[in-house]
Amino acid sequence: MLLLSPQQIQQWDAYTILHEPISSIDLMERAARHCVDWIISNDHIRTSIKIFCGKGNNGGDGLAIARLLLQQQIPATVYILEFGAKGTDDFQLNLQRLHSLTKDIHFIQSPDFFPPVGKEDLVIDALFGSGLNRPLQDLNAAIVQHINQSGARIIAIDVPSGLFLDKSAKGNPVVTANYTLTFQSLKLCLMVAENARYFGEVAVLDIGLHPLFLQETEATFSLLSKEEIARGIKPRPGFSHKGTYGHALLIAGNTGKMGAALLAAKACLRSGVGLLTVNVPKNELPILQTSLHEAMATIREEEDHSYDGYASIGIGPGIGTAGSSEAIVRNLLENYAKPVVWDADAVTILGKNKQWLEQLSPGSILTPHPKEFERLFGASDNDFDRLNKAIELSKQYPLVIVLKGHYTLIAFNGKGWFNTTGNAGMAKGGSGDMLTGMLTALLAQGYTPLQATVTGVYLHGLSADLTLEEQSMESMLPSDTIENIGKAFLFLKE
Numbered sequence: 001m002l003l004l005s006p007q008q009i010q011q012w013d014a015y016t017i018l019h020e021p022i023s024s025i026d027l028m029e030r031a032a033r034h035c036v037d038w039i040i041s042n043d044h045i046r047t048s049i050k051i052f053c054g055k056g057n058n059g060g061d062g063l064a065i066a067r068l069l070l071q072q073q074i075p076a077t078v079y080i081l082e083f084g085a086k087g088t089d090d091f092q093l094n095l096q097r098l099h100s101l102t103k104d105i106h107f108i109q110s111p112d113f114f115p116p117v118g119k120e121d122l123v124i125d126a127l128f129g130s131g132l133n134r135p136l137q138d139l140n141a142a143i144v145q146h147i148n149q150s151g152a153r154i155i156a157i158d159v160p161s162g163l164f165l166d167k168s169a170k171g172n173p174v175v176t177a178n179y180t181l182t183f184q185s186l187k188l189c190l191m192v193a194e195n196a197r198y199f200g201e202v203a204v205l206d207i208g209l210h211p212l213f214l215q216e217t218e219a220t221f222s223l224l225s226k227e228e229i230a231r232g233i234k235p236r237p238g239f240s241h242k243g244t245y246g247h248a249l250l251i252a253g254n255t256g257k258m259g260a261a262l263l264a265a266k267a268c269l270r271s272g273v274g275l276l277t278v279n280v281p282k283n284e285l286p287i288l289q290t291s292l293h294e295a296m297a298t299i300r301e302e303e304d305h306s307y308d309g310y311a312s313i314g315i316g317p318g319i320g321t322a323g324s325s326e327a328i329v330r331n332l333l334e335n336y337a338k339p340v341v342w343d344a345d346a347v348t349i350l351g352k353n354k355q356w357l358e359q360l361s362p363g364s365i366l367t368p369h370p371k372e373f374e375r376l377f378g379a380s381d382n383d384f385d386r387l388n389k390a391i392e393l394s395k396q397y398p399l400v401i402v403l404k405g406h407y408t409l410i411a412f413n414g415k416g417w418f419n420t421t422g423n424a425g426m427a428k429g430g431s432g433d434m435l436t437g438m439l440t441a442l443l444a445q446g447y448t449p450l451q452a453t454v455t456g457v458y459l460h461g462l463s464a465d466l467t468l469e470e471q472s473m474e475s476m477l478p479s480d481t482i483e484n485i486g487k488a489f490l491f492l493k494e
């Protein structure tokens, strides 16, 4: 699914109106009906419902919602913010339709006429949607503050009023909704952490926009889908042998950080690799060899660092950032030409030696979390800047950049894919190490760097989601999640 700009969303509307065909007012009616069905079926009806409307089509949705509620004997009061504009055609038509049902429609011209709003109210925010073109000010900013302070349950229609679809609204007045009912597809503004306090829980309502439009449209950002990932999984032919699936090397672990190496190694072994060697400090060798029978080992301090024969290498989890680790990074840069997975301490070392970025082998995968991303590429003003920076960097360097987070972004060659699997039970040390192991295993099996990354990131989150069948977000450990990688592969085959 593509993440569209406001202009593209308008075009999608117009395309649907022309090709379904359906009139614009009927499309609005369909959107409103979906909202009302969702509100009723999710038990959000209160004795007092206050609907705040602007005069664009978002406001039109609000008026249609009011009418559909009233037609079901559910009382709702409408407040229309009066700021000079006449209102869109569909807004006006819906206003006429509502007038024939109720007189409980209030035009607000100044804060003196704001109704009291309290905890017991349900507020529906239909002030502004995808048409917002500047920060809210004056009366609009005041009503947002009034609603936000009320403690009422707030449901935003399409997006919380004040958010821009594809750029930051940091510092601007924005409705802090408990729920956002967005139409047809997620929007970029609903993917970033900086807006999480505004959009609350998000439901995507399928209002039947024409699917063919997406086939004719291009966008920088899109969402990964199960179907796409499942299609890319390589078969394991009956006559294959361990050599078919590659020999991976993980350079991981150090004193006190051997857990990182073990987690990466276990995840690698559970992700289909043929052979795995783990490079660890001499003193730590017994920990590895007693806990993981399938992995071989090489010793960190030994001088002969030959990388010949490894189909892929992952470096970083728990290696530390001391000079000796820097020397290994340097050595790897000079002696290995295939793609490498760079994570954790190895990313921090690259951040300290930025000139080395130019030397990463083409197709290498960088997996920073936002702080590591900042160490590598400098600070960003906001989440949107960071996303756009990752996209720009992916044009500049022949690398796959994995910006980890709730919705991890994978940037490659000027395009970005968001992952939607995974949950907050993964917000624990060790989750990233697991990912490094998985990506290294997939690379070893001959997946292209991009295919290895999208597949690994998707399966990583999916394993965590499946872990919730027997664990809670609080209790689950990366070790539990690794045990569910198998279930995740099976789920893709369903």
Ligand SMILES: NC(=O)C1=CN([C@@H]2O[C@H](COP(=O)(O)OP(=O)(O)OC[C@H]3O[C@@H](n4cnc5c(N)ncnc54)[C@H](O)[C@@H]3O)[C@@H](O)[C@H]2O)[C@@H](O)CC1
Binding pocket: 009, 012, 013, 027, 028, 031, 054, 055, 056, 057, 058, 059, 060, 061, 083, 085, 088, 127, 128, 129, 130, 131, 132, 133, 134, 135, 136, 137, 140, 157, 158, 159, 183, 184, 207, 209
């Ligand atoms: N395909 C879809 O997504 C559908 C969208 N519909 C609704 O249509 C909405 C978009 O409608 P519109 O394009 O009319 O846009 P909005 O309803 O978001 O409002 C934009 C209007 O407000 C003005 N405006 C923008 N920023 C302002 C500001 N800061 N202060 C004061 N005025 C400002 C604009 O000049 C314009 O007149 C969507 O968000 C959604 O609610 C539905 O009705 C039907 C289907």
Ligand SMILES: Nc1ncnc2c1ncn2[C@@H]1O[C@H](COP(=O)(O)OP(=O)(O)O)[C@@H](O)[C@H]1O
Binding pocket: 344, 369, 404, 405, 406, 407, 408, 421, 422, 423, 424, 425, 426, 427, 428, 429, 430, 431, 432, 433, 434, 435, 460
């Ligand atoms: N709230 C969350 N929702 C979804 N995924 C998450 C969440 N928190 C963490 N993750 C995932 O867990 C991993 C954490 O990686 P990282 O921060 O490098 O951890 P560590 O290095 O400590 O193992 C990333 O893949 C990230 O996407």
Ligand SMILES: [K+]
Binding pocket: 058, 125, 126, 127, 128, 129, 156, 157, 158, 159, 160, 161
């Ligand atoms: K809104």
